[in-house]
Amino acid sequence: MSTRATPSPKDLIHTAIWHEVPEPDNPFAARAAYCRGYDVYGAMAGHARWIEMLWLLLRSELPAGPELDVLEALAVALANPGPRDGAVHAAMCGGVGGSTAASSLMAALAVGAGRSGGAREVHDAMAMWRRCGADLDAWRAHHAAAADEPVDVWPEQAHIPGFDPHGVSTPLPVRQLLAALDRLGAGPQTAWLHASVEQARAAAGLPLAMCGVAACVFGDLGFSPDEGEMLYLLLRLPGAAAHALEQKAVGFKQFPFYKLELDPAATPPVPAPLIAEKEAA
Known part of the structure; x- marks a missing residue:
């Protein structure tokens, strides 16, 4: 070379x-x-290495430090978000429905592109890192200012980007990945976040999410928010592809469905005539 x-x-x-x-x-x-x-x-x-080719497509020179190993480790962690992830599940729906490979991957990209755990949230989190650094008070102020901005269509649940709006504690895989990337020498932001993950959780009121780790590390590697958004979309596609192929092979009878927990207070009662018909049957 x-x-x-x-x-x-x-x-x-x-x-x-x-x-x-x-x-x-x-x-x-x-x-x-x-x-x-x-x-x-x-x-x-x-x-x-494939990761060297990926780096050269975005940068004019190969790095002299641990950046390639850090990016490769992050790529391994992001490669398959798993069937519970909305983007992967969308690809699975495409696969089991007989859609083409391109259609399944486009479904994964569409669902995984948004501000709720998707690539745009990574973009927003990287922008926040650039503006606020490791200042938790600045994070809160940035979040408060963003919450006052008008939304185009539907208002989303407000939370600091990079944190799980549905979580309570920081998941073990998130902490393990953060520790591994810090050990490889990802950079100062990653080192600070690893040491301060609980303080960050308290400041955000929510636990750190995988997309938050990705945003932090992309920033340490010198990528722009636009580049981080694109990389996040790209690096999560292998899992979507694999699960789509698997579901296409096993068929719809074995497609995983998730149990719906209905709130009894919000569920309308079944009309009495229907209950009688059901009992008679």
């Missing part, structure tokens, strides 16, 4: 990411392709 090529100023496609040299007998086929100057097929394939 030491040989680099310099793009020609006559290139018609203006990108600093990718450069191709065409075959002499076919201008539509590449004889060589370079990512940030590295020969993808002649040098990277068979030698570079």
Whole structure:
């Protein structure tokens, strides 16, 4: 990965990411392709890690520190949010219904893109980190200011981005991941959050969520909120794909449904004639 090529100023496609040299007998086929100057097929394939390729697509140089190991560890943790996650469940619905692969993945992207545990929440949390740093009082002020802003359609449950609005205590996987990333040397934000996770929970009034860990680490790695949002969408797709394929294979009769807990006080009574008909049957 030491040989680099310099793009020609006559290139018609203006990108600093990718450069191709065409075959002499076919201008539509590449004889060589370079990512940030590295020969993808002649040098990277068979030698570079996938995480290095991912990094180079977003950055002009490979890092000299632990950043690649940190990003790879985070990618492992995010790869499969599990069938309880809304994005994965959406892909499973696509799979069991016979949808195409693209449709299942688009369903996962759509459901996993929002501000409730999705990629946009990661974007918002990263913006908060940039503005407030490790100042818990600044977090509260940022949250209060955001709560006063008008919403476009439906008001969402207000909470500091990166924290679980339905949780009570910080889940063990969240604490384990935070500890592992801190141990790898993710950066100062991650180290502070690992040491102060309970203080952060008290300040937010809610426990830290997995998307909050991702936002913190993406910020430490130098990614922008837009890049973090895109990475969060991308890194969670493998699990959605795997569960969609599994459900397509086993069929709808084994599709997992979740028990609905109904509030008796909010459930309208069954009309007496229907009860009589049911008993007679």
